Amino acid sequence: EPEVTQTPSHQVTQMGQEVILRCVPISNHLYFYWYRQILGQKVEFLVSFYNNEISEKSEIFDDQFSVERPDGSNFTLKIRSTKLEDSAMYFCASGRDLYNEQFFGPGTRLTVL
Amino acid sequence: GENVEQHPSTLSVQEGDSAVIKCTYSDSASNYFPWYKQELGKRPQLIIDIRSNVGEKKDQRIAVTLNKTAKHFSLHITETQPEDSAVYFCAASANRDDKIIFGKGTRLHILP
Numbered sequence: 620e621p622e623v624t625q626t627p628s629h630q631v632t633q634m635g636q637e638v639i640l641r642c643v644p645i646s647n648h649l650y651f652y653w654y655r656q657i658l659g660q661k662v663e664f665l666v667s668f669y670n671n672e673i674s675e676k677s678e679i680f681d682d683q684f685s686v687e688r689p690d691g692s693n694f695t696l697k698i699r700s701t702k703l704e705d706s707a708m709y710f711c712a713s714g715r716d717l718y719n720e721q722f723f724g725p726g727t728r729l730t731v732l
Numbered sequence: 733g734e735n736v737e738q739h740p741s742t743l744s745v746q747e748g749d750s751a752v753i754k755c756t757y758s759d760s761a762s763n764y765f766p767w768y769k770q771e772l773g774k775r776p777q778l779i780i781d782i783r784s785n786v787g788e789k790k791d792q793r794i795a796v797t798l799n800k801t802a803k804h805f806s807l808h809i810t811e812t813q814p815e816d817s818a819v820y821f822c823a824a825s826a827n828r829d830d831k832i833i834f835g836k837g838t839r840l841h842i843l844p
Contacts, residue, residue, distance in 0.1 A: 623775075650830060662768075662776060662821060664831040675831055710775065717830050718764055723775040 621645045623724035625711050631730045632701055640696045640727045642711030651694045652712040652721060653686065655679070662710065668694065669717075701731045734759040736824050738835030746843050751809045753838045755822035758803065762824040765798060765805050766832065770819045779820075780807070809840075817842045 624643045632638050644651050653665040667674040668686055676684075685697045694713075698705055708728050712721040735758040745751045757765075763784035768776035782789045782796045782805065789796050793812075798805040809816055822835040 652831070654832075661836045662832075662834040664833065667830055677831070714830070718825065720766065720778050720781065721832060723768075723777070725775045 623711055623713055623722050625709075625724040625727050627727060628725065629728045629730070631732065634703055634731055635700050638698050638701055638729065640698075640709050640711075640729070642694045642696070642713075642724055643692050644694055644711065644713030645715075645722060646692070648713035648715050648722075650674075650714040650717060650721075651686075651688070652714075653696045654710045654712060654723075655707040656710065656726075657707045665696075665709075698729075701729075703731050705729060706731045734762055734824055734826065734833040736822060736833050736835040738822050738838060740838060741836065742839045742841070744841040744843055745812055747812055747814060749812055751807075751812055751816070751840055753807045753820055753822065753840070754804060755806070755824075755835050756802075756804045757824040757833075759824070759826055760800075760803065761826040764825040765796070766823050766825070767796060767807050768821045768823065768834075770821065770837075772818075776821060812840075812842045814842050814844070816840060 626641045651668040654662050656662045666676040666680045683699045687695050708726045710726045711724040714721045738755045766781035769779045770776045793810045795808045819837045819839050821837045823832045825832045
């Protein structure tokens with residue numbers, strides 16, 4: 620069964636550095652998402668992406684964040700200048716249809732020192 | 733915006749007994765309610781979902797009920813097994829947007 624994949628599984632970075640988290644959604648899916656989960660807390664929506672543009676973003680998704688689908692398979696989340704509070708597990712998700720099941724990737728654990 | 737409350741935060745049940753997790757939501761426009769199971773260090777995985785046009789849905793040992801008037805929905809797991817131990821998240825989504833709003837999660841422990 621196809622799955623969403625993410626790389627790297629764990630990223631450690633210094634505060635102020637830029638990071639790029641990568642995702643490969645399921646191949647026939649059209650809707651893409653990023654969520655984050657701070658340790659021990661709930662999963663929080665960051666951004667949704669469809670047809671090469673952002674559909675919706677949350678308050679968390681400020682100017683330091685950006686998303687891109689650079690080719691036909693990858694979907695990336697960039698954090699321009701990381702802060703300590705960006706430390707979290709970041710999940711990519713994809714969906715075939717709108718308002719239906721979203722399939723989550725295994726996550727990237729981001730640690731900002 | 734939507735707010736999803738989930739109770740309890742921790743639940744311990746004897747193996748073989750039933751577990752019930754309850755959630756409430758605030759946005760009357762929400763019409764899709766998925767439940768995710770997350771094992772330690774793993775991705776959230778959808779276990780069951782329900783739409784607002786039905787009041788109950790069942791899949792083997794798992795059932796979900798929805799009360800749109802009261803804006804609450806519940807997950808029922810019967811004949812619990814050790815592999816049911818995990819964190820369970822309820823969530824809600826509305827047709828006007830496709831983001832999923834999660835509850836804070838319930839850590840379910842199945843006791844031998």
